[in-house]
Amino acid sequence: MLYILIMHQVDLRRIDLNLLVTLDALLEERNVTRAATRLGMSQPAASRALGRLRDLFSDALLVDGPGGYLLSARATELRPALRQILAGVGALLEARRFDPAVASGPLRLLMTDLHAAVLAPHLLSRLAEEAPAVDLDIIPPGPAIAAMLENEMVDAAVGVIEVAPSGILRRKLFEDRFVTIMRKGHPAGENRLTLDTYLTLDHMTINVTGTGPAPVDELLSAMGRRRRVRTRVPNFFAAMEIAAGSDLVMTLPESLARTAAGAARFIMLPPPVELGPIAVSLLWHARDQDAPRHMWLRSLIVAAAQMSVDKNNSR
Structure with a gap:
């Protein structure tokens, strides 16, 4: 049986499968000239194709009859x-x-609630225009983003990922930066923060995945310094509301601070330590690189990110 299958494969490789399209026409x-016109080829080329088909099937296929050709049995x-x-083949x-x-x-x-707040309004606007029957599900991140992409639990991910693991592709969407915010009327005032003043304040951090120190704490530790983190919360918007109603200060990406500070409830200051830019990236699985649906989705996310950047730059 295996031998027969291999023989069939070899035979197919020797056949011009375009002949099947010509045969259908x-x-x-039931007319060579009309078939040639339908296929956009010359009448002699169609006649030669009919000759090759007759050899291939060992049958006349079209036989002379009253007024033209008839189909053979x-x-x-x-x-x-x-x-x-x-x-x-057409469906394929x-x-x-x-x-x-x-x-x-x-x-x-x-994506985090931060990135959902920044990107989702633009995504939903585009979906309403281009794909009204498509819904948007925001999935909160966990410690195994690559596994969720690998197992097709999500179509794509947006996050701060420096290096994409094997099998995961990455594209930078935009650069963010850290700012320190505190409520309007905070005792620390609105003056630029010194490191010493910063370290005397009570802080709040957002730990989305529940693991690892915040970038600020890593940098302070390298300097031999430490801040007091009184509260840790799992999402950005809970943190914003807590900060708005307390004396806790928070160092976070500027895009969130601008998105959430619509009521001008906060003072926004540069942190007293240089934290560098934050690269927000789009990630997807390599198997989806050329899938039309995924290509469209990625273009949507890239456009939403650019709209968000343009909006922030205009402020």
């Missing part, structure tokens, strides 16, 4: 299978196309 038109027999094969190729206007179902994006 010939059987449909063999041609009549294979015609339904031929149409089914060509329809299947059609699956490589993606039309957002008729698409449905959820897009599952892994």
Whole structure:
């Protein structure tokens, strides 16, 4: 049986499968000239193709009859299978196309509430225009982002990822920077923070995954200094509300501070230590690199990120 299968594979490699398209036109038109016109080829080329098909099937396929060609018994027999094969190939190729206007179902994006606040309004606006039947599911991040992409639990992820693990592709969306915020009327006032003043304040941090120190604490530790972190919370917007109603200060990405400070509830100051830029990236699995649906999704996210950057730059 294996030998027979291998022989069939070899035979297929020697066959010009475009002949099947020509055969379908010939059987449909029962006229070489009309079939040639339908296929956009010359009449001699269509005649040569008919000769090759006759050799391939060991059958005349089209036979002379009153007023033109008739289908041979063999041609009549294979015609339904031929149409089914060509329809299947068409469906296979059609699956490589993606039309957002008729698409449905959820897009599952892994991101923090910070990045959802920054990107989701722009994403939803584009979805309403381009893909009204597509829904947006925001999935909170965990410690195993790569595994969630690998297991198709999410379509893409947005986050601060310096190096993408094997099998995961990455594109930088925009650069953010750290700012320190405190409520309006905070006892520390609105003057630029010195390191000593900064360290006397009570701090709050956001620990999304529940593991690892904050970048500020890593830098302070390297300097032999330490701040007092009185409160740790798992998401950004809870932290914003706590900061608005207390004397806790928070060092966080500027994009969130600008998104959440719409009521001008906060003073925004540069931190007293240089923390460097934050690269916010888009991540996806390598298997989805050329998938039309995923390519469209990535273009949507990139456009939303650019709109967010333009909005912040205009302030």
